[in-house]
Amino acid sequence: MNHITRRTISLTLALTSTLSHCSGLQFRPRIGIDSGLLNITQETTQNLPILVLETNQAVFKATSDVENATLGFVDANAIYFPNSPNYTAVGKDNLDAATHTLLFGGVQIRYLNDIHVPSRSVSFAPIINAYGIMEDIRSNPNIASDFYTLIPKPHYGGDMGIAIIRNGDSITLGGGAKVYKAELATSSVFAALAEVTTEPVTNLDTSAFRGDDKTPYTAQIDDLVMPYAYLEASTEVGDLLSVFVNLKYGIPVTPKFTEVPVDTQMFAGDHIAYENSVKWQLSSVSFGVSTNLDGLI
Amino acid sequence: MIASIILLNSCTQAITISADITSSMSIMTMSSKSIIKPGFSESPTVVSQYVPLIEHTDPSYYLETIGLSVHGAYTYSENILMFGEVGAKQPVGLTYNHDTYLFGHGGLLMAPNTMPFIGFGAAYVTQSGAKIESGIEFTRANSDLSSKSDGALFHGYPELSQTNLGMNMLSLNLRTGVPIADKFLFYCGMQMGFDIFETNLPFEDGLRSDQRSALQEYTAGTSIALGNLYGRSVKFSVDSLFLGVRFDITNIYE
Numbered sequence: 379m380n381h382i383t384r385r386t387i388s389l390t391l392a393l394t395s396t397l398s399h400c401s402g403l404q405f406r407p408r409i410g411i412d413s414g415l416l417n418i419t420q421e422t423t424q425n426l427p428i429l430v431l432e433t434n435q436a437v438f439k440a441t442s443d444v445e446n447a448t449l450g451f452v453d454a455n456a457i458y459f460p461n462s463p464n465y466t467a468v469g470k471d472n473l474d475a476a477t478h479t480l481l482f483g484g485v486q487i488r489y490l491n492d493i494h495v496p497s498r499s500v501s502f503a504p505i506i507n508a509y510g511i512m513e514d515i516r517s518n519p520n521i522a523s524d525f526y527t528l529i530p531k532p533h534y535g536g537d538m539g540i541a542i543i544r545n546g547d548s549i550t551l552g553g554g555a556k557v558y559k560a561e562l563a564t565s566s567v568f569a570a571l572a573e574v575t576t577e578p579v580t581n582l583d584t585s586a587f588r589g590d591d592k593t594p595y596t597a598q599i600d601d602l603v604m605p606y607a608y609l610e611a612s613t614e615v616g617d618l619l620s621v622f623v624n625l626k627y628g629i630p631v632t633p634k635f636t637e638v639p640v641d642t643q644m645f646a647g648d649h650i651a652y653e654n655s656v657k658w659q660l661s662s663v664s665f666g667v668s669t670n671l672d673g674l675i
Numbered sequence: 676m677i678a679s680i681i682l683l684n685s686c687t688q689a690i691t692i693s694a695d696i697t698s699s700m701s702i703m704t705m706s707s708k709s710i711i712k713p714g715f716s717e718s719p720t721v722v723s724q725y726v727p728l729i730e731h732t733d734p735s736y737y738l739e740t741i742g743l744s745v746h747g748a749y750t751y752s753e754n755i756l757m758f759g760e761v762g763a764k765q766p767v768g769l770t771y772n773h774d775t776y777l778f779g780h781g782g783l784l785m786a787p788n789t790m791p792f793i794g795f796g797a798a799y800v801t802q803s804g805a806k807i808e809s810g811i812e813f814t815r816a817n818s819d820l821s822s823k824s825d826g827a828l829f830h831g832y833p834e835l836s837q838t839n840l841g842m843n844m845l846s847l848n849l850r851t852g853v854p855i856a857d858k859f860l861f862y863c864g865m866q867m868g869f870d871i872f873e874t875n876l877p878f879e880d881g882l883r884s885d886q887r888s889a890l891q892e893y894t895a896g897t898s899i900a901l902g903n904l905y906g907r908s909v910k911f912s913v914d915s916l917f918l919g920v921r922f923d924i925t926n927i928y929e
Contacts, residue, residue: 452891454891477702523734547804611861623863
């Protein structure tokens with residue numbers, strides 16, 4: 379049987395033939411789990427949040443106001459409550475990390491010349507992937523020792539690469555980017571700092587640490603392009619399914635926060651300095667299955 | 676019509692021994708709880724003065740390792756293998772250059788040593804000789820852990836350390852390997868850790884919660900230990916992505 383090799387990309391799907399593997403443009407839906415490994419490195423020192431107090435005598439409230447006269451307070455750590463604007467910084471070289479496991483779904487477009495299976499010959503195919511990553515419904519990771527909670531939001535990504543295919547197995551190399559979305563919220567440390575009072579007991583404005591209604595402050599990460607290089611190993615199982623493990627090695631980027639709360643100490647008063655003091659590197663590993671739509675026709 | 680199958684790695688042996696070399700990027704997490712502050716109660720009838728807020732801080736850091744292992748596989752059926760492996764991983768600085776890891780917002784320092792591991796699981800072999808493997812891995816690490824006095828939490832507290840801290844970690848591995856040449860298999864994998872095993876930290880009894888709270892002043896002269904700051908017992912887990920090459924070194928015939 380003669381097979382004509384097409385040199386131009388056709389938009390029509392090739393039909394499965396009895397002896398050769400699917401050829402031409404293929405659309406392959408993919409689904410799986412994506413485990414993100416976020417590595418946060420510090421480039422420069424990072425300031426800790428402060429609340430300036432005239433008396434520099436901050437204590438943590440120990441009981442309700444009804445009983446505070448007879449029961450003792452506990453001295454709060456003065457680095458968070460200086461009596462003039464004086465930031466204490468966390469050292470450079472500090473490492474931080476977070477992992478989150480999310481579901482993803484996407485489609486892969488692959489163009490194959492005619493190949494025969496089984497075969498010892500190697501084929502190359504260009505690959506384009508586009509995918510969406512769904513919201514994690516389980517608990518969200520905290521970063522910076524529970525200063526912040528990272529809440530990943532649904533986001534998407536795309537990449538392209540070259541697959542080296544032999545006998546239904548393939549190794550793909552390529553690069554692309556995730557357009558990352560997440561929310562950063564202040565967590566228990568900020569909530570604890572807000573529960574401070576001063577002696578003599580007066581009304582202390584702790585809105586630098588937390589909102590009036592005791593809700594955490596949040597900042598958004600919108601459309602942060604996080605590029606990566608990827609490597610994928612996949613193999614066909616039966617006629618319809620492929621199983622793959624995809625490794626993405628992230629390129630470090632500077633995070634950018636939008637909708638940052640105003641006049642707060644969420645980022646020690648200067649979110650630009652905070653952004654420039656860190657690099658975020660999002661690598662991930664996904665494990666999933668894909669199916670060849672051609673095979674279903 | 677189903678195409679005829681050629682097994683590229685014809686396998687008549689019952690047991691196969693291979694050598695693996697693996698490179699991985701990991702996130703190591705220490706699941707720990709610290710007293711952030713004494714909480715307070717609005718209720719005038721509450722008897723206890725302090726209601727300590729104990730929060731998970733779960734500091735994590737990023738680690739790159741190179742591992743060597745021996746992998747033994749037993750052919751259970753035509754498509755299923757059972758395998759066991761034993762090896763060790765060495766932390767290396769591939770993209771950065773330091774052999775201690777400062778984490779926990781500047782408050783903790785870890786110096787990991789070589790980590791031996793064992794694992795076992797099952798693999799499905801496809802018609803082309805590729806393998807989809809799923810297994811459990813148990814890693815034992817001995818590391819030196821110390822607290823710093825200039826971190827965000829417990830600032831001003833004395834620097835406390837524990838050498839040779841034994842960490843036991845359990846994880847689930849999923850791997851896909853494709854044959855790339857005779858006797859060589861290239862694989863990519865993911866590792867998901869579980870917080871199961873506890874590691875005990877040294878702990879001083881008799882300290883009140885207000886003497887070991889992360890956001891308050893250290894009272895000079897208080898005898899304190901690492902476990903008072905981060906929990907009497909902590910759990911370590913590791914999540915990774917890894918890739919590697921497996922080489923068949925011996926075939927043992929039935």
